[in-house]
Amino acid sequence: MKDVSVKLGERIVLDDVSFEVEKPLLIMVVGPNGAGKTTLMKLLLGMVKPFKGSVKVLGLNPFIESLKLRMLVGYVPQKDRVSYEVPLKVSEVVLMGILLRKRFPRAVSREDVESAKKALEYLGMRDYWDSQFNELSGGQQRRVLIARALASNPTILLLDEVFAGLDAESQEKLLDVFRMLKKNGRTIVLVEHEFDPVMELADRVLVLNRTVCVYGEPSNVLNEDVLKTIYPCVKTVEKEGRRMVILGDRHA
Amino acid sequence: MLDPFILKAILGVVFASFSSVISTLILLRGVLYITPEVSHAALGGAAIGVLIQTFLPWFVDPFLFVILFCIATSVFVSRMGKGGPQALGVMLSVSLAVSVMLYAVIRSYLPIDKRLAVDGYLVSDLLLISNSDLLSLAIASTLAIVVMTLFYREFLYICFDLETAEALGLRVGLYDSLLFAISAITVAVVAKTVGVLLSVTLLIIPAATSRFLTHSIGRMFITSFLIALISGLGGIALSFYLNVPTSGAIALASIVLFASVYLVKNRRI
Numbered sequence: 254m255k256d257v258s259v260k261l262g263e264r265i266v267l268d269d270v271s272f273e274v275e276k277p278l279l280i281m282v283v284g285p286n287g288a289g290k291t292t293l294m295k296l297l298l299g300m301v302k303p304f305k306g307s308v309k310v311l312g313l314n315p316f317i318e319s320l321k322l323r324m325l326v327g328y329v330p331q332k333d334r335v336s337y338e339v340p341l342k343v344s345e346v347v348l349m350g351i352l353l354r355k356r357f358p359r360a361v362s363r364e365d366v367e368s369a370k371k372a373l374e375y376l377g378m379r380d381y382w383d384s385q386f387n388e389l390s391g392g393q394q395r396r397v398l399i400a401r402a403l404a405s406n407p408t409i410l411l412l413d414e415v416f417a418g419l420d421a422e423s424q425e426k427l428l429d430v431f432r433m434l435k436k437n438g439r440t441i442v443l444v445e446h447e448f449d450p451v452m453e454l455a456d457r458v459l460v461l462n463r464t465v466c467v468y469g470e471p472s473n474v475l476n477e478d479v480l481k482t483i484y485p486c487v488k489t490v491e492k493e494g495r496r497m498v499i500l501g502d503r504h505a
Numbered sequence: 506m507l508d509p510f511i512l513k514a515i516l517g518v519v520f521a522s523f524s525s526v527i528s529t530l531i532l533l534r535g536v537l538y539i540t541p542e543v544s545h546a547a548l549g550g551a552a553i554g555v556l557i558q559t560f561l562p563w564f565v566d567p568f569l570f571v572i573l574f575c576i577a578t579s580v581f582v583s584r585m586g587k588g589g590p591q592a593l594g595v596m597l598s599v600s601l602a603v604s605v606m607l608y609a610v611i612r613s614y615l616p617i618d619k620r621l622a623v624d625g626y627l628v629s630d631l632l633l634i635s636n637s638d639l640l641s642l643a644i645a646s647t648l649a650i651v652v653m654t655l656f657y658r659e660f661l662y663i664c665f666d667l668e669t670a671e672a673l674g675l676r677v678g679l680y681d682s683l684l685f686a687i688s689a690i691t692v693a694v695v696a697k698t699v700g701v702l703l704s705v706t707l708l709i710i711p712a713a714t715s716r717f718l719t720h721s722i723g724r725m726f727i728t729s730f731l732i733a734l735i736s737g738l739g740g741i742a743l744s745f746y747l748n749v750p751t752s753g754a755i756a757l758a759s760i761v762l763f764a765s766v767y768l769v770k771n772r773r774i
Contacts, residue, residue, distance in 0.1 A: 295672075298672045300671060300672060319674065320674055323672070323673050323674040326672075328669055328672040328673065329669075330666060330668045330669050330672075334666060334667075334668045334669070335665065335666045335669075336533070336535065336664060336665055336666065338533060338535065339533045339661070339664050339665040339722070340719075340720045340721060340722055340725070341661070341665055341722065345661075346665070349662055349665070349666070349669075350669075350673070352658060353662060353669075353670060353673040353674065353675055354673060354674070358655070358658075359658050359659075385720055388720075401669075
């Protein structure tokens with residue numbers, strides 16, 4: 254991504270954003286509210302167009318070769334983007350990730366069912382195949398949505414605030430999932446509002462506030478002087494050999 | 506042997522009941538609020554359709570104009586809906602004002618028999634439904650159900666997670682507009698069957714009641730269809746035996762069903 258600027262209406266939401274990812278990594282995108290994190294995600298998917306700059310994902314232009322690109326990308330939206338009023342079964346949710354990539358009439362094949370079950374198995378949710386999605390806990394729902402993204406075996410996984418609102422136990426289970434995904438050598442772009450708990454797994458951290466404030470390895474980024482430019486009240490604390498970032502009155 | 510008037514009324518109710526299946530999908534899409542706006546538009550469309558037919562007798566069924574008006578309003582309101590509740594409130598007033606104006610002005614230029622045709626859209630009498638009306642209802646209902654069946658998955662994905670559907674390449678704008686269009690057709694069908702004033706009850710209540718009764722999408726569709734059908738048949742029976750207006754009796758029957766389910770469900774809790 255080079256010198257990319259995006260406008261939503263008259264407002265510039267991303268300004269001169271540039272960064273590059275060369276090999277499979279877990280990249281964490283962090284920034285305050287309204288920093289343009291979700292827009293960055295949509296930019297990578299070709300859902301919003303920049304008025305300046307160029308974007309390439311896996312060597313493809315998301316605005317010209319969007320169909321090709323979407324076959325290679327898995328996407329997990331923020332939790333409030335999903336309607337919990339629609340009473341779908343877990344199986345239907347996971348199959349959605351496969352069927353949306355197929356042509357009309359998107360018929361379900363035996364292979365599709367196998368892939369969906371495999372994805373659920375991978376996330377420890379195989380027993381919930383026939384369960385109602387909206388009756389699961391928040392953490393389980395997040396794992397099902399990740400299974401949906403993984404069901405079509407994507408090269409890149411884009412996740413938007415999947416840790417938001419989860420309790421410590423669910424966060425830990427989700428971290429295990431990311432550890433597994435990292436081992437499998439997938440590129441993961443994870444947008445989060447807070448640094449914790451993903452920070453320990455991240456290979457790169459991109460701090461965004463309409464533009465790239467800092468991008469690099471966590472040890473270089475998690476520097477109070479750097480972070481103070483975005484979060485004036487920030488403090489970094491070492492605890493039990495682990496560095497924590499405290500954003501104002503919130504622990505992250 | 507059933508009286509032909511009753512038989513036609515029953516067929517009208519069956520076609521109208523299919524509308525509740527699409528209303529259930531609209532409920533899941535979270536946009537059931539568009540129904541009143543769209544039903545108002547049916548009145549304006551009927552007034553224009555009947556006016557044209559008065560001066561151009563070879564003109565096809567005015568019901569076509571009702572459908573076109575409903576589709577235009579549905580797609581327009583769905584776009585305005587993104588402006589929030591205030592925009593929707595304004596749209597409700599606008600659709601009602603435009604339709605009432607069209608109805609009142611055009612009606613004054615129409616001969617008596619044509620006035621009755623337009624009035625039939627305000628509060629319809631199912632027992633007076635004609636063979637050509639039935640044919641129009643059958644075609645419109647079949648079209649809506651066929652489109653819904655063909656694009657069921659696409660509509661469901663839009664209802665569940667529009668953002669991911671778009672991210673994975675689904676043309677969400679196209680399918681969303683198509684969903685609003687078929688919902689508009691069903692509003693036109695119900696407006697023709699029970700009239701604009703009472704159409705909302707047959708469009709909203711069966712869908713809302715089915716939600717109380719089941720958590721499975723397939724069963725929600727079947728339940729809302731059955732509730733609409735039972736309301737319709739019950740309404741016809743009430744109207745026949747108590748000599749009360751059919752549309753009102755159908756609306757009342759659906760309200761009684763909803764209230765009963767609501768009370769039973771809450772008592773269980």
